Amino acid sequence: MKVVALAGGVGGAKLADGLSRALPPGDLTVIVNTGDDFEHFGLHIAPDLDTVCYTLAGLANPETGWGRIEESWQAIANVEKLGGPAWFRLGDQDLGTHLERTRLLKEGVPLSEITARFCAAWGVKPRVLPVTDQPVRTIVQTDEGDLAFQEYFVHRCCEPRVSGFVFQGAESASPTPGVLEALAAADAVAICPSNPWVSIAPMLAIPGVRGAVQRRPTVAVSPIIGGAAVRGPAAKMYAEMGIEPSAVAVAAHYQGLARGFVFDAADSELESEVARYMRWVLATQTLMRTPQDRQRLARDVLDFIGANCK
């Protein structure tokens, strides 16, 4: 069964990792959000891409959810000593990734090709595609003005009140070569439990992507459990957008895009409400604390797809 996963940050990376353990390598393509990418210190930083690749490579820091395992912090400590901004915690190993990516981008190598080379070096088996090679930048509209995503997310700790989102450059961007082909060839598409507003939406805003997802049997996994996000600001964003955060809100969000919906067994009392927006629903354990959890959820999602899409 050929599967395409749409992934953003930590939750997406974890399910992608589970899927990569449950499927033969050639059968999984992971399409990754680049709306979080930004320039910092002159380097091109791609947080979601790195989280997904580090996780698939077994190099991710299990405690922070971002960055590298066994990381050191000499460079950023010296930046801080010099009075520079240290709010974005660049680890020393992680910096190697940003340095080499920036160098190759300046040489004109597309981000997707760089990602393929890095994945080969790290031993990542599934195909990982940044959704586009062109710059797309998520802007968070807040009561304190428009903020670049990392400014909102890391520097301001998601504190400003959100009123909307803009995906700068998305309309004129085109999907990375292979994205539409992988979607067209997919037996199913899995929308990972990533933030619907800022991890999944930027990808869907790129011309052709939403339609290609819509045409396939698509299953979304809720990042909201018991009214709260497992991590990150998804629930806070729903509330500030005037929507009660819940698995139901996520199901409503993906109505018309996904046919299947996986949400947490803790929310099973919401099943009938969720079913108003989705053709197939599955309540199961979606929290991924351990590598076994990732694999089990991946199996549940694949079985759910298998049972519903013939």
Place this chain on the structure above:
Amino acid sequence: MKVVALAGGVGGAKLADGLSRALPPGDLTVIVNTGDDFEHFGLHIAPDLDTVCYTLAGLANPETGWGRIEESWQAIANVEKLGGPAWFRLGDQDLGTHLERTRLLKEGVPLSEITARFCAAWGVKPRVLPVTDQPVRTIVQTDEGDLAFQEYFVHRCCEPRVSGFVFQGAESASPTPGVLEALAAADAVAICPSNPWVSIAPMLAIPGVRGAVQRRPTVAVSPIIGGAAVRGPAAKMYAEMGIEPSAVAVAAHYQGLARGFVFDAADSELESEVARYMRWVLATQTLMRTPQDRQRLARDVLDFIGANCK
């Protein structure tokens, strides 16, 4: 006695350090070569400036002569793992310097202002001025074509045969604010034992600098001892330029620019030859192995200046 030192890499940094221990902080200005600067991985790297500042701050690695003490190498190890260029050994702490400098340059802060801020953070007492805030790039003309300085110096280990030098941008660059004023107010100028071809010459190529040095009592210290450079390619460059490398060659090089010349006691048999090019000469121990050596040479240079320039 107000002294201006012209310095390039390691030898220049060591004498500047000796002078900074021998003079009250307000009396020493160190003007530093920027012809070695280059862009690498999108970062602005200023090797001579860093060597001088790290040395004055007591942060320099005493074994390598470049980079930081107690350095780690996680970032460049990851670059290498990704197949990127690792010939320029960027340490993790050192990277902090390049990151913050690059960030400030992109904000429009001049290199001289950045250097002043960094020196304040590191506790560097003498004033350190990059010779110019505009880009000057030393190109080494060789039998293998024109090479950017770091390409020649680090990547190619000074192997190609040298036929000349070009200081790109020097003619249209202007001295950093303060450079000409410091020179005009100096009781003496010390040309440190740096490479005359690639450390001192790029500074002299900037309009106004040579004349300002010429107008002051100037003393040059030979970087050549016993026909060899203490480190680096100075002797090899003299030979390839058709000049026998020796203290005499250095004295001839600086004729008309410096009035005084300090060379190593090991070469004292050359005194009469050296004296053909210089008004005042001093043979003394110029090799700086220990911090005490730096201070002693600085004292010798200052006494030599004091005895000759009233």
